[in-house]
Amino acid sequence: MKKALLKDSIKEIKNNYKRFLSLLLMAFLGVGFFAGIRATSPDMVDSVDTYYKDQKMYDLQVISTLGLTQNDIEAIKKIDGVDIVEGTYETEGKLEIDNKEIITKVLCIDELNKPLLIEGQLPQNANECVVEENFLEQNNKAIGDTITIEIENMQNDDGEDVEYLYNKELKIVGTVKSPLYISNERGNSTLGDGRIDYYIYVSKDNIQAKDTYTNIYVTLKDVNKYQTASSKYEDCVNEVKDKIEEIKGERENARHNELVEKATNKVNDAQAEFDKQKQEADQKIADAQKEIDDGKIEIENNEAEIKENEQKAEVEFANAKKQITSAKQEIQANEKALQTKKQEVDSQISQLESQRQSLVEQKNTLNTQLESLQSTYNQIVAQLQNGELDDEARKELESKKQNLESQIQIINNTIESINSGITEIEKGINEANSQIKQAESKIQSAKTQLSSQEKQLNTEESNTNAQLEEAKRQIEQAKIKLQQGQQELDAQKQEAEQQLQEAESKLIDAREKIAEIENPEWYILDRYANTGYSSFVQDKESVKNIGRVFPVVFFLVAVLISLTSMTRMVEEQRTQIGTLKALGYNKIQIASKYVMYSSLACIIGGLLGMNVGFILIPSLIWRMYEVVYQIPEFLISFNWEYSGAGLVIICACIIGATIYSSVKELRQEPAILMRPKAPKMGKRVLLERINFIWKRLSFSQKVTIRNIFRYKKRFMMTIIGILGCTSLILAGFGLKDSIGSLMPNQYGKIFKYDMQINLKDGLDEKQKQQYIDELTKKQEIEDTLETYMTTSTAISSENEEDVQIIVPKNQEELEKMISLISIYNKEKIELQKGQICITDKLAQLLGVKQGDTITLKNGDEEKQIVISNVTENYVYHYAYMTKETYEELYQTQYDTNAILTKNVEMNDEQEENLATEIMNQNEVASLSMNSSVEEVMNTTMESLNYVVVVLIVSAGLLAFAVLYNLSNVNISERIRELATIKVLGFYDKEVYSYVTRETILLTIIGILFGLIGGYFLNYFIIGTCEIDMLRFSKIIHPISYLYAILITVLFTVIVNIFTYFALKKIDMIESLKSIE
């Protein structure tokens, strides 16, 4: 390029900086969007890949229905391509904080799937744990706090309960992020309300139930070279997965045998123990019986002895009594004799008495005589004493005295003899009396003796009797005791027998159970089994798909814009081009100026766009997903592939447009170029021929229509610009509508039930009915439906998908819970005998329709079945068949395993309470509330709202760029015309409406087409964004059309305001100056 030309080119940029900037902006937006959106998906993958690699995320995972052993690990280790194989323990626990029940996943820290430490430290001791950050925030806990976790006991291989952890009280020592949980979804549990809220990590030392591993995690050797989710990575993983599949059967059998062996041993031991115990018990009972029998004999002996003694005593007592009686008789006889004697004695005594009486009388007489004698004597004596008495007298007196004395003597003697006679008599009486007394006392003593004897005898008798009684009583007691003992023994015997029987039946059960030990099933899972990962991959695919659509729109617009502005630029510079040509510059040299001009704009804009786009767009999009995903760091990488591609495409677009527009002019001769371009000829439009319409149009309407058809290119571009804008906005809102309708459709229109209760295995019909009755009694529950649910793989010639098969117990009642609506005629579907009804998306993925046959695969079992109809459905895949069809197809007895319920309106708390209540029931294995499923899904879906915002913003930018540019080109192209009408005296508003009328009409047309375009764009976007598991209904609410229209109008109005001022600024004089 010549120097002068170069200078001119650079000056051109200075002079025409607005145009330059608009090109630059287009390149900026085009490349920025392209590179940014394109880079987002790889950035997402890169971020998760780096995270996974850093934390040694597993590549494959094995879980088994019956636990995994060290042998399994060894077996997997032997497989080619396997790097680290590690067994681990995972379970769920319950904890209560502030009366709130929290279900948490309990993981242990291993080499693989290492949690990323955020704060604090990893657990070092058995009494420490780490939690996720949310846990602390949402439960007002801090590092250093202690939590108590409750975990159900595990059963070891011997069937014994083992505590899962050594320490239930755990100190929080840090917060972590787990690579196993990159999304907010924590999975389901059989505990509490069935939803896991958090995860915590404990030290492996704290695990007590170490018998078997719950999971085996495997990393592969060769995958580190590849990015996760890349096809090479997946090939690599699948290769090893297949190899593990190969040993699966063998390992399952080994585990089965191991369990059977263990159980058999145990049963045998138990049998031996049982036998021993039985023997012991028998012995014990026999001993006891013998004891009792002995006791009986003894009692019998004792009884005999007592009888004997009794008899003896009786005889003895009889004798004694006889003796006593005879003694009594004797005494009586004696008494009689005594009596007689006494009478005799008495008569004697009375004789004696009378004798004595006479004696006494004699005596008394004597005494009287004596007394008189005495007195005479005394007189004599007294007379004697009297000295005066003469001797004679004396003598006489003396003699008299003597006489008297002798008389007295005699009397005295007689008295004496009487006295002695009396004494004698008295003596005799006394003697008799004493004899009688003696006899009496003798009898008395005999009597006394006898009575004492009798008394003694009686005492003895009563003693003996008492003794006998006592002995009898004792025997009686002993007998009762013995009886009791016997009863007790009988009871014990019965009990023992029962126990033994129980033990025996247990043994039998145990034996039966051994037979029943099912073959364990291994599930070999890749990362897609991780909910977070699989939804992440799906999301990144959605982003990728969106990245395919949007940049195209931008590139298209960039081409259009650059085409119009460069054409205009070249046209404006006709004269200059002519001059240069006349001066001898060749076409390439002249064109190079414009090419350079636009290339510079492209490259500068592109490079800027690239840099901004690479950083801004992935971060912006990531910001939406950040709500859902927990990845420590979002890695933004500069991707030369995309940026190069973007830059090349935008350059190709804009430079191509430049070359196209300049070549057109350059073809002409310099002379022609130097003359002003002949204005485009006015033409009649087709509409003018239709007189009756044309006549009716006002002047300005005619002008408008003529103008529109005159500037066909601009007309097209405006329409395309508006169309693009409207359709992007509509697609955005449509996407929102579609996504928004997903949950109401699935959980309102299709699934009318509110809760699904999965029952435990092995409940019989009666138990189930009882439970359902109980359930129906609950106030909260309006209606129930028993059903059978199972998962199967549906296979067609094209594809295979997992599907949930629902077999209702009662077909008529199914429609209360689930609406089956045919996608063909929107009518209610009746399930056909021997056929299956599948859901819409499944039919699409499998590429099948009504009447086709699909295969249902469960394990090795494959069943062919005809599709009777295809039903509307929005989330996941389902298949419905009747009970009879099921029984016929699988040749098994139909049995229900789940209950669907319809509940009354409840708030969250009530619902949670109900869930907890139901979960606590024995019959229930797990429970899922549609409302909580809905909630979880809604959160995920919310992030898509940002996509809508992005769509609207980009649509706005697009509309603005296009309209503004076109409006500028329009004004510049028609500046003379506009100046003319200004000169003619058009007010600013009139000038504005003169121009805008066209824009408005074009906008209306653009919007109309845009609404149609948007409908299809929405269709397309939904088609590309749609996740396999979901069916977005392609609906757009009327309000969304309105929004699309309003927002487009808003952008148009903004651009028109700019136009208004641009028109106002038109300098009539300058514009009308003669063309140089």
Place this chain on the structure above:
Amino acid sequence: MSYIEFKDVCKQYKMGEIVINALNNTNFKIEEGELVVIVGPSGAGKTTALNILGGMDTATSGKVIVDNKEVTRLKNKQLIQYRREEIGFVFQFYNLVQNLTAKENVELATQICKDSLDVEEVLEKVGLKDRMNNFPSQLSGGEQQRVAIARAIAKNPKLLLCDEPTGALDYKTGKQILKLLQDTSKKENMTVIIITHNSAIAPMAHKVIHFKNGTAEKVEYNQNPKPIDEIEW
């Protein structure tokens, strides 16, 4: 007081630091119904004066009075109204709207005026009765200029301002156009001002204003303007 008066009108353009005096104390008067020809070399300020008179430009200082109205005082909107109701413009390059037929171009002007004339009559007057449904590109230069004149006079303006109306036309056509202007002036008693650098046509006017270096240097009066047919150049 005259119908049109320019009193000490100045117009300065600032081009960066340089101030260009396009008009420098210009003074002249024109009476109603006069046909005035303004002559002078390029850059003498003819067009500037005409633009100021026509309300397309504003004076830096001085007064312009038209029919007792001080044009220099008018605000933007009033200026537009002034252009709309009182002025008809004819340019060298016709400035027809290419997308409109001859008739429509005239209508473009008449539809915004209150006292506009009948479009077809006006077109008949300018001799384009048969071609009124033709687009500008289908018309010759002279015909296009006639359309332009028709558009200007159809508004029934007080003033008809023509900036080099024959500049792009050949002699014969130019003459026809000038005749049309002279006839219009005479028949309609319309004040017509024509800018030209061809002083030869000066005799056709009632008044000839000579511009030089941004001022009306000299004003000539013709008591008896010659019909254009009689003028040869």
